[in-house]
Amino acid sequence: MLTAPGADGRFGEFGGRFVPETLVPACLELERAFDDAWSDALFRSELSDLLAQFAGRPSILTECHNLGSKRGIRLILKREDLNHTGSHKINNVLGQALLARRMGKRRMVAETGAGQHEVAPATAAALLGLEWRVYIGELELPRQALNVLPMRLLGAEVVPATSGSRTLKDAVNEAMRDWVATVEHTYYAIGSVMGPHPYPLMVRQFQSVIGDEAKAQCSALLGRDPDVVVACVGGGSNAIGIFSGFVDGSARLVGVEPAGGAAVGRGVPGVVHGMRSYLMQDEHGQVQEAHSISAGLDYPGVGPEHSHLAATGRAEYPSVTDDEVISAFQLMARTEGIIPALECAHALAWIVREAPAMQGRTVLMNLSGRGDKDVAQMMDVLGETGGS
Amino acid sequence: MTGALESHLRARRDAGRALLVPYVTGGLAGWTDAIRAAAAHGADAIEVGIPFSDPVMDGPVIQAASERALAAGATPVSILDELRGIDAGVPVAVMCYYNTVHSMGHERFAARLASSGVSAAIVPDLSLEEVAPWASAADDAGVETVMLVAPTSPDERLARIAARSKGFLYTVGLLGVTGERDELASTAVALASRAKRATDLPVLVGVGVSNAAQAAEAVGVADGVVQGASVVRRLMEQGPDAVGEYVAEVRAAIDAVVHRARG
Numbered sequence: 001m002l003t004a005p006g007a008d009g010r011f012g013e014f015g016g017r018f019v020p021e022t023l024v025p026a027c028l029e030l031e032r033a034f035d036d037a038w039s040d041a042l043f044r045s046e047l048s049d050l051l052a053q054f055a056g057r058p059s060i061l062t063e064c065h066n067l068g069s070k071r072g073i074r075l076i077l078k079r080e081d082l083n084h085t086g087s088h089k090i091n092n093v094l095g096q097a098l099l100a101r102r103m104g105k106r107r108m109v110a111e112t113g114a115g116q117h118e119v120a121p122a123t124a125a126a127l128l129g130l131e132w133r134v135y136i137g138e139l140e141l142p143r144q145a146l147n148v149l150p151m152r153l154l155g156a157e158v159v160p161a162t163s164g165s166r167t168l169k170d171a172v173n174e175a176m177r178d179w180v181a182t183v184e185h186t187y188y189a190i191g192s193v194m195g196p197h198p199y200p201l202m203v204r205q206f207q208s209v210i211g212d213e214a215k216a217q218c219s220a221l222l223g224r225d226p227d228v229v230v231a232c233v234g235g236g237s238n239a240i241g242i243f244s245g246f247v248d249g250s251a252r253l254v255g256v257e258p259a260g261g262a263a264v265g266r267g268v269p270g271v272v273h274g275m276r277s278y279l280m281q282d283e284h285g286q287v288q289e290a291h292s293i294s295a296g297l298d299y300p301g302v303g304p305e306h307s308h309l310a311a312t313g314r315a316e317y318p319s320v321t322d323d324e325v326i327s328a329f330q331l332m333a334r335t336e337g338i339i340p341a342l343e344c345a346h347a348l349a350w351i352v353r354e355a356p357a358m359q360g361r362t363v364l365m366n367l368s369g370r371g372d373k374d375v376a377q378m379m380d381v382l383g384e385t386g387g388s
Numbered sequence: 389m390t391g392a393l394e395s396h397l398r399a400r401r402d403a404g405r406a407l408l409v410p411y412v413t414g415g416l417a418g419w420t421d422a423i424r425a426a427a428a429h430g431a432d433a434i435e436v437g438i439p440f441s442d443p444v445m446d447g448p449v450i451q452a453a454s455e456r457a458l459a460a461g462a463t464p465v466s467i468l469d470e471l472r473g474i475d476a477g478v479p480v481a482v483m484c485y486y487n488t489v490h491s492m493g494h495e496r497f498a499a500r501l502a503s504s505g506v507s508a509a510i511v512p513d514l515s516l517e518e519v520a521p522w523a524s525a526a527d528d529a530g531v532e533t534v535m536l537v538a539p540t541s542p543d544e545r546l547a548r549i550a551a552r553s554k555g556f557l558y559t560v561g562l563l564g565v566t567g568e569r570d571e572l573a574s575t576a577v578a579l580a581s582r583a584k585r586a587t588d589l590p591v592l593v594g595v596g597v598s599n600a601a602q603a604a605e606a607v608g609v610a611d612g613v614v615q616g617a618s619v620v621r622r623l624m625e626q627g628p629d630a631v632g633e634y635v636a637e638v639r640a641a642i643d644a645v646v647h648r649a650r651g
Contacts, residue, residue: 008517016518017515017517017518018486018513018514018515018518019513019515020444020445020512020513020515020536020538020560021512021515021516021535021536021537021538021540021541021549021560022538022539022540022560022563023540024515024516024517024538024540024541024545025538025540025541025542025545026540163448163451164441164442164451164455169442170442173442173443173444176444177444177445177447177564177565180444180445180563180564180565181562181563181564181565182563183540183563184540184563269490270487270490270491271486271487271490271513272442272487273442273444274513276490279487281487281491283491284463284464284465284488284491285440285464285487285488285490285491285492286440286441286458287441287442287487288441
């Protein structure tokens, strides 16, 4: 099992709770509320019911015979793309929305840069009758246009973040500024395993359903754990979710970062958005902008537990380029009939690149989201022929 | 040992003076002249902001100032170097986000502040639970760490924060980020009252104290005010002289309150 952080919210030397005093009492309240809910069988069963009846869990495993056999590996996908709203984000969001309601909060606020954490919370808020506002980096709006209308249809208020670099990190800043002003009645639903304690722990627990299912499913399918478990990493919630099922075993754990947002690969420890973690920053401690073809991975930091897993050597965090990602995106569509989210195409890009060194191995990849949201952007990249 | 900022503020408060601490974003055009103008027109200390890429406690004015200063090439080192040459005649505190400190390292940053003649540091994203490593390095270097309390801080927690604070106790006047508001929030006065009951430190209200009238209202309860966005906006729009004029206006307004109270 992944370890629980101590009272100081640390995973090794990472994590913590670096927020303005205004928010500290809210973080302490949330920590108590989450601990209480997570140990409450009634809450857990309500969440399980929602995950089954609303989100459509469990998600299946799909073996990619075409892709795998050509490359001498056995490739298995964990199909989080088949969840309602099309990604793993719903696992966390349903948990946090239930918790918000339990805490008596009427309003929720969130950030998004990704296509993945916007529709899911709006859906959960609609279902549970909560008011919802979501901040999105203004620069991401064009490539996320296909997600903005559904969010509005679901009743969410979508607010462009116009400060700073106008990307995901600035959407987080705006969400935190909102929360500072509204903390008494507003719940901040962070979309990934990042932010101040207890968010990295809480989001991990809500996403651990991926790893729990995958572990049992691999056991049934393979009779053992896979040799390699691969997921993309921006903040890192889908990766921590699937890693959580295998961290105790001997499977190699691989979190794939975008080359332009490689917090673990290129960052040094720093503190932003409430946590100490690897962070892309300049020599003066100014946070640098991330650049990735995938809006969801355009983040200069990473969840603190990933920093800890990297520092201890339990997981590794290579990066792939946008070009490798585009090829992988097309490859999965053509050979397996699945259009992956650009985020997940990062994981596949690494698998394709490293397959020669993994001959005969069984590789489990978390297909954390579907690619429908990315097709307009890919049409710009590939042309209307889709690159054929 | 009581530090330079706290000794200075306590002495002035105990002499019956309402305290005024204007905030200036370091690295803006004219910022050092603004410090001198503020000091000359009645500031009791100056707070200098070190611009950061992701200022989550700041509203639009100070965000814009930070971006402008960074675009002009300001760095923590360049700002502290320039501060060394300023003899404002009043103590200087820097306000910076924690990554600026973390990036340079606690001991190095504290030593750098001391060698630049900076008395104190305000690090708004360093809570009581996280402050110890920095605060002990700052203590060793003779730099005072000013702690913040918020309207959401319960009394018991407020007392613990006040006990760790040096220089003064910074009370965040409202739920929200820095910036000018039409009225002083009711939370400002309520929190200042709670803080005054909890500590003998000078208690200053900052965040949302937007003009001379609001400053006067705040010092009805608090020992003084920090004024940020209203100062920085004048510096950006009109230059250092306007900062001096504004500080003089606020000075007169808060002095009138104190005199009335004595009267």
